[in-house]
Amino acid sequence: MSKPLILVTNDDGITAPGIQALIQVAKEFGEVHVVAPDKPQSGMGHAITVSKTIHINETIVQGCKAVACSGTPVDCVKLAVNKLLPRKPDIVLSGINHGSNSSINVIYSGTMSAAVEGALENIPSAGFSLLNNSIDADFTASKKIVRQVVEKMLEEKLPDNTCLNVNIPDIEYDLINGIKICRQAVANWEEDFDERTDPAGNKYYWLTGKFVNYDKGTDTDEWALANNYVSIVPVQYDLTNYSAIEKLKSWE
Amino acid sequence: MSKPLILVTNDDGITAPGIQALIQVAKEFGEVHVVAPDKPQSGMGHAITVSKTIHINETIVQGCKAVACSGTPVDCVKLAVNKLLPRKPDIVLSGINHGSNSSINVIYSGTMSAAVEGALENIPSAGFSLLNNSIDADFTASKKIVRQVVEKMLEEKLPDNTCLNVNIPDIEYDLINGIKICRQAVANWEEDFDERTDPAGNKYYWLTGKFVNYDKGTDTDEWALANNYVSIVPVQYDLTNYSAIEKLKSWE
Numbered sequence: 001m002s003k004p005l006i007l008v009t010n011d012d013g014i015t016a017p018g019i020q021a022l023i024q025v026a027k028e029f030g031e032v033h034v035v036a037p038d039k040p041q042s043g044m045g046h047a048i049t050v051s052k053t054i055h056i057n058e059t060i061v062q063g064c065k066a067v068a069c070s071g072t073p074v075d076c077v078k079l080a081v082n083k084l085l086p087r088k089p090d091i092v093l094s095g096i097n098h099g100s101n102s103s104i105n106v107i108y109s110g111t112m113s114a115a116v117e118g119a120l121e122n123i124p125s126a127g128f129s130l131l132n133n134s135i136d137a138d139f140t141a142s143k144k145i146v147r148q149v150v151e152k153m154l155e156e157k158l159p160d161n162t163c164l165n166v167n168i169p170d171i172e173y174d175l176i177n178g179i180k181i182c183r184q185a186v187a188n189w190e191e192d193f194d195e196r197t198d199p200a201g202n203k204y205y206w207l208t209g210k211f212v213n214y215d216k217g218t219d220t221d222e223w224a225l226a227n228n229y230v231s232i233v234p235v236q237y238d239l240t241n242y243s244a245i246e247k248l249k250s251w252e
Numbered sequence: 253m254s255k256p257l258i259l260v261t262n263d264d265g266i267t268a269p270g271i272q273a274l275i276q277v278a279k280e281f282g283e284v285h286v287v288a289p290d291k292p293q294s295g296m297g298h299a300i301t302v303s304k305t306i307h308i309n310e311t312i313v314q315g316c317k318a319v320a321c322s323g324t325p326v327d328c329v330k331l332a333v334n335k336l337l338p339r340k341p342d343i344v345l346s347g348i349n350h351g352s353n354s355s356i357n358v359i360y361s362g363t364m365s366a367a368v369e370g371a372l373e374n375i376p377s378a379g380f381s382l383l384n385n386s387i388d389a390d391f392t393a394s395k396k397i398v399r400q401v402v403e404k405m406l407e408e409k410l411p412d413n414t415c416l417n418v419n420i421p422d423i424e425y426d427l428i429n430g431i432k433i434c435r436q437a438v439a440n441w442e443e444d445f446d447e448r449t450d451p452a453g454n455k456y457y458w459l460t461g462k463f464v465n466y467d468k469g470t471d472t473d474e475w476a477l478a479n480n481y482v483s484i485v486p487v488q489y490d491l492t493n494y495s496a497i498e499k500l501k502s503w504e
Contacts, residue, residue, distance in 0.1 A: 047295060234500055
């Protein structure tokens, strides 16, 4: 088998320490191409650029061919897979995100949307996130976890239409209790908009909020992370609520 | 029961004909507040504004209190529910979108992400889309469909954690065969980036593509729409692939 072709992207932008750590590990497994946003794109969800042009700058990151892209994380995957890479990549790796993408964060996360887009293109894909928002986060343990997960991804076929949401507790490697395969916890953000007034007297807002976990289950990503496990949620993109179809049939 | 409080939003922006049509119908059912993007936000998916401020302008649309918001459709719902409205709305209506949000489009759609955000806040929510991208689209039939769906939403409880993805074929009302409760069809976009060169010699790209339906089922939204039915997909936001959890347990 030829060397795997690996696409690396993220949502914190091509200069973030987290993507550097991910590239370092990815390089051990194959030929790495980086296509990542040229600026932070956190919270972009599955956004795509439909009414503007997308611009790129070629560069080198960690010794690998890299492209800084003006678009969203999903744009980066689409552009890489359909235009920039020499062939369809064997895997897509997104991250390592500075901050958690567990539970409901999956739908807001550009990191995870890039991985979902990879899965949509039938490429084994994973998003990695470390539970530390700081620019100075220590990715030493995360790199070991990434190495284990990528090894598995290259050895075994992922279930169809599925990518992995891998969240890593912010502790030393020796304190990590292992990996748990989980479901997404039932949780939500309680928003608290910070209202301010500009010099001209107009109101404006900062989105702030508090993450609230409503889920008492021990099979969730939140439980795993709180108990020093790495959580892996298999993520799919069919949003149909199948159990609701029958209930709504009377509307026909 | 007091008059329902209805939040109306969209992703085509507060000036789009589609939201005017939606407001006209919503007004028949209760007190309407409009909080919608101040510019087109198509393809924004579940994006939120995390590192910039959100600005608003108060206005009146179709005789209703309205706010044009600099944020994404999801920002609009969060800001409306948590800050701007007098109380939590009884329902959230998003649209009417100029163009289809059936099948996989649900994950790219700002219209549907606004409805999903409503569901996340435990508010009965629906996104409406007409299969016509034109600014001159005729919303006459769509308004009748919206009326029927909103009536049902106010009469009956929606299943938990679920919003409705309502797509309407672009035909006269008398030619519509009825409503079908559907699952999301298995389909995807085949991207075809249009590569151009700017005057300085740098490459840039337009995202274009072709929608491809891989699904032969007769229980899908694509089938319903192709057969002149209105499609309603109950949409939820737990992305866990439950069937994959068992398969991946060996990774623990």
